[in-house]
Amino acid sequence: MNQPDLTLESLAARVLNLTTVLTTALQERNSPQPSFSQDAPDFLSPAPEVQGPRLQLIETLTKMLHLATGPTEYLLHQCLLPNADGLIVDFLNRFDIWHLVPLNGSASYADIATAIQLPEVTETPGSDRIIHSAASAYVARDAARSAFIGHCMEDVRPAAAVGVDALQKFYLGLKEHSEEQEHCPTYLASDRGKVRGTSYWEFAETYEEPGKPKGYRAERFALAMKALSQTQLTAQVLDKFDWESLGDATVVDVGGSTGHISLLLAKAHPRLKMIVQDFPEVETSFNEAIASSEYASRISFHAYNFFEPQTLTANAYLFKSIFHDWSDKYVVQILRNLLPVLKSGVHIIIFDNIIPPDHDEHGKPVVPLPTRRLLGAVDLQMFVNHNSKERKASDWTEVVKRADSRFELMGFYTVVGSPMGIVDVVFNT
Ligand SMILES: C[S@@+](CC[C@H](N)C(=O)[O-])C[C@H]1O[C@@H](n2cnc3c(N)ncnc32)[C@H](O)[C@@H]1O
Numbered sequence: 001m002n003q004p005d006l007t008l009e010s011l012a013a014r015v016l017n018l019t020t021v022l023t024t025a026l027q028e029r030n031s032p033q034p035s036f037s038q039d040a041p042d043f044l045s046p047a048p049e050v051q052g053p054r055l056q057l058i059e060t061l062t063k064m065l066h067l068a069t070g071p072t073e074y075l076l077h078q079c080l081l082p083n084a085d086g087l088i089v090d091f092l093n094r095f096d097i098w099h100l101v102p103l104n105g106s107a108s109y110a111d112i113a114t115a116i117q118l119p120e121v122t123e124t125p126g127s128d129r130i131i132h133s134a135a136s137a138y139v140a141r142d143a144a145r146s147a148f149i150g151h152c153m154e155d156v157r158p159a160a161a162v163g164v165d166a167l168q169k170f171y172l173g174l175k176e177h178s179e180e181q182e183h184c185p186t187y188l189a190s191d192r193g194k195v196r197g198t199s200y201w202e203f204a205e206t207y208e209e210p211g212k213p214k215g216y217r218a219e220r221f222a223l224a225m226k227a228l229s230q231t232q233l234t235a236q237v238l239d240k241f242d243w244e245s246l247g248d249a250t251v252v253d254v255g256g257s258t259g260h261i262s263l264l265l266a267k268a269h270p271r272l273k274m275i276v277q278d279f280p281e282v283e284t285s286f287n288e289a290i291a292s293s294e295y296a297s298r299i300s301f302h303a304y305n306f307f308e309p310q311t312l313t314a315n316a317y318l319f320k321s322i323f324h325d326w327s328d329k330y331v332v333q334i335l336r337n338l339l340p341v342l343k344s345g346v347h348i349i350i351f352d353n354i355i356p357p358d359h360d361e362h363g364k365p366v367v368p369l370p371t372r373r374l375l376g377a378v379d380l381q382m383f384v385n386h387n388s389k390e391r392k393a394s395d396w397t398e399v400v401k402r403a404d405s406r407f408e409l410m411g412f413y414t415v416v417g418s419p420m421g422i423v424d425v426v427f428n429t
Contacts, residue, residue: 181387
């Protein structure tokens with residue numbers, strides 16, 4: 001589509017304007033301005049007055065970069081840079097370079113080469129000493145962030161590399177999208193020369209490698225989920241549901257991993273009792289994360305496979321980032337497994353990505369480009385790992401109703417700056 005208003009000059013003017021709006025909004029909240037220094041804020045304020053212009057600024061800068069790059073170089077960059085970027089991030093993370101450079105200090109290339117037992121690269125650009133930037137210091141400060149990188153680089157990247165192979169092998173000639181889990185690229189991916197041939201969950205639990213404990217990938221994944229929930233305005237989205245309206249209530253956090261979402265809820269709502277359900281293997285990590293917390297008496301663990309009928313009665317069942325891992329036919333099974341314990345009025349709270357409509361009725365984009373790109377990437381990651389997808393509001397309605405007509409959709413709640421939202425469903429007999 002020809003867009004004559006998108007010139008370098010008009011975009012630059014918009015960048016200037018948005019920068020002023022953003023920095024003023026931060027000043028008004030006494031929030032620090034973003035910087036490259038290692039003590040820069042990890043996140044900017046969640047206020048919509050900050051997040052709105054921030055996302056528009058990223059969108060405008062992306063378009064400017066695109067224009068300045070030009071079509072020939074753009075395609076060249078698209079082919080070369082993602083491979084190089086992935087390789088570099090994987091290297092930094094696997095060799096834990098984050099901790100070989102001291103915070104508030106520096107390290108030489110020679111120091112690092114000695115520590116990781118690799119030959120030193122002789123041609124180093126600029127200074128031979130390395131210091132942390134805001135981004136690397138952010139990883140060095142919290143193991144969960146490095147776990148998220150490890151999951152993306154070591155679990156997902158080998159599968160993404162055979163994504164088109166999976167399309168050719170499993171999809172050629174099909175008229176409709178397959179709902180089968182075993183048609184995802186993960187089944188074709190290889191690690192250390194061995195083809196996985198199994199679901200992501202089984203692979204993560206059973207994968208073995210010299211020098212690493214069995215199941216380390218599953219433990220790392222749980223930690224990665226914690227890192228993810230530190231972004232995406234998780235607490236703000238969680239707040240969109242009126243938890244106090246449940247009164248003295250029991251909430252089952254189905255597939256709740258090590259309990260980090262239950263912890264947030266227990267902290268914010270003293271009348272809630274949380275029960276985290278997940279695979280039995282997760283219990284040890286759950287205990288490590290929750291047992292020493294002052295809220296431990298209100299958060300317990302219950303080993304449960306959500307492909308079996310639910311046995312716990314509760315006032316609400318929370319599914320946080322569960323259903324986007326499963327295609328519709330499995331979501332229907334998981335929801336139907338609640339039926340034996342559901343009474344009228346019980347809430348099923350789905351906390352997941354909600355893909356917004358791309359355009360309004362006038363064809364104007366309604367969602368900032370960075371959010372659309374992120375959702376597109378997560379959607380592809382779900383295909384790669386599980387042959388599942390991210391869902392629009394209409395997809396959520398369809399799959400919930402397909403499970404049982406007594407499930408009533410009460411509302412969709414989102415916040416500016418997060419791709420996630422809450423789908424509130426009530427069981428009505
Ligand atoms: C994407 S993670 C989400 C974890 C957590 N709710 C969060 O938002 O951080 C999916 C979780 O579902 C769990 N899970 C996968 N299959 C399961 C099953 N059949 N029964 C119970 N839990 C399962 C995994 O162990 C994992 O903790």
